[in-house]
Amino acid sequence: APRVRIHHLQQAKLDGTRFAMLTAYEQYTAEIFDQAGIEVLLVGDSASNNVFANETSLPVTVDELLPLCRAVARSTKRALVVADLPFGSYEVSAQQGVATGVRFLKEGLVHAVKIEGGKFYAETVRAMVQAGIPVMAHIGFTPQSEHVLGGYRVQGRGDDAQRLIDDAVALAEAGAFCVLMEMVPADTAAAVDAAVSVPTVGIGAGNATTGQVLVWQDMAGLRGGRMAKFVKQYADLRTTLNDAARAYGDDVRSGQFPGPEHSF
Numbered sequence: 001a002p003r004v005r006i007h008h009l010q011q012a013k014l015d016g017t018r019f020a021m022l023t024a025y026e027q028y029t030a031e032i033f034d035q036a037g038i039e040v041l042l043v044g045d046s047a048s049n050n051v052f053a054n055e056t057s058l059p060v061t062v063d064e065l066l067p068l069c070r071a072v073a074r075s076t077k078r079a080l081v082v083a084d085l086p087f088g089s090y091e092v093s094a095q096q097g098v099a100t101g102v103r104f105l106k107e108g109l110v111h112a113v114k115i116e117g118g119k120f121y122a123e124t125v126r127a128m129v130q131a132g133i134p135v136m137a138h139i140g141f142t143p144q145s146e147h148v149l150g151g152y153r154v155q156g157r158g159d160d161a162q163r164l165i166d167d168a169v170a171l172a173e174a175g176a177f178c179v180l181m182e183m184v185p186a187d188t189a190a191a192v193d194a195a196v197s198v199p200t201v202g203i204g205a206g207n208a209t210t211g212q213v214l215v216w217q218d219m220a221g222l223r224g225g226r227m228a229k230f231v232k233q234y235a236d237l238r239t240t241l242n243d244a245a246r247a248y249g250d251d252v253r254s255g256q257f258p259g260p261e262h263s264f
């Protein structure tokens with residue numbers, strides 16, 4: 001199958017079909033998700049929490065994310081690979097956004113980038129797309145702004161829905177190829193999707209968006225602890241790996257491993 005490109009996502013919106021997106025941060029999961037037909041892989045700044053063990057997405061840096069991007073890009077044949085620009089790497093100016101976006105395409109080998117924020121970032125998006133950098137916009141709950149938003153809270157409820165519609169329209173008008181919405185009521189997300197001609201992606205945003213995204217360690221049950229309401233777990237990798245590690249440890253301590261078949 002040929003590489004997924006942004007026009008394929010646009011076609012999905014026109015056709016009324018859906019596409020799937022997962023995060024990936026290294027070789028084997030990228031390879032597996034690519035072979036499983038996941039259309040879009042996101043090297044999320046959620047690597048901050050899920051790879052580098054930070055409490056929030058804020059501390060992760062461009063220099064930490066770029067090697068993960070390269071690993072994911074090199075491990076895929078079909079998926080469109082998108083990278084998050086981390087906190088602090090695009091907010092200063094449109095020029096900063098262009099400069100950072102260029103690094104992600106040139107050094108990270110990704111095909112597109114994602115930035116958080118509403119219509120304030122329309123000029124940044126315009127400059128980046130003009131420079132040859134496809135941009136996915138991320139609105140609604142934007143984790144890099146959690147200290148402004150007051151924690152993990154649903155955005156776009158009631159009268160606030162119009163703000164998200166205005167943001168999405170401005171960002172799409174500026175050239176964003178897709179609008180991602182996080183933690184938005186399903187009816188608001190549906191209204192946003194209807195207001196823009198570009199495809200939309202949701203996480204905790206109901207079922208009316210063109211695509212859906214989840215953090216892979218949540219989707220596959222690798223991460224422990226409480227899951228957000230919007231997560232569906234499709235596997236229990238934490239238990240599987242725990243069982244494997246315990247069995248290995250027991251075998252080593254009891255002398256069962258290595259056996260003659262593993263010995264020279």
Ligand code: KIV
Binds near residue numbers: 046
């Ligand atoms: O960083 C991330 O994983 C994300 C998705 C949850 C949308 O931005």
Ligand code: NA
Binds near residue numbers: 046
């Ligand atoms: Na992110």
